[in-house]
Amino acid sequence: MSEFTVTGRFVARDGWQEFEKQIEAPNQNVALERTYTNFGSQLGLKRRDIDIYGVTA
Template identity: 45%
Template sequence: MAAEQKFEVKGTFLMGEDWMPYTKVIEAPNAKQAEERTFATIGSKHNLKRRYITVSGVSPVKE
């Protein structure tokens, strides 16, 4: 099992008629999984489909 690492995920999501920016710090084994967890977190919190969430960048967080 890979050790969890922290990633900073940035992007936008649609709230009403406006695209709102977000920055989240997600623990995941790799960058792709961090992106997937971001979709799941924002999607469930704001009741959004993936097409209304964009990811502009994923970078590891230095501890």
């Protein structure tokens, strides 16, 4: 498995909040899905509340 860096922003209480997460996944698509899943479960966000800028290896 490779480690990917996912960057983007999400809706927070006081506006948009920038983030950069390190995700271990077999490919970029899985890393993207895990990011959506993590934010959804931890912060209760919908996919429309998360704006992904990019996924890099």
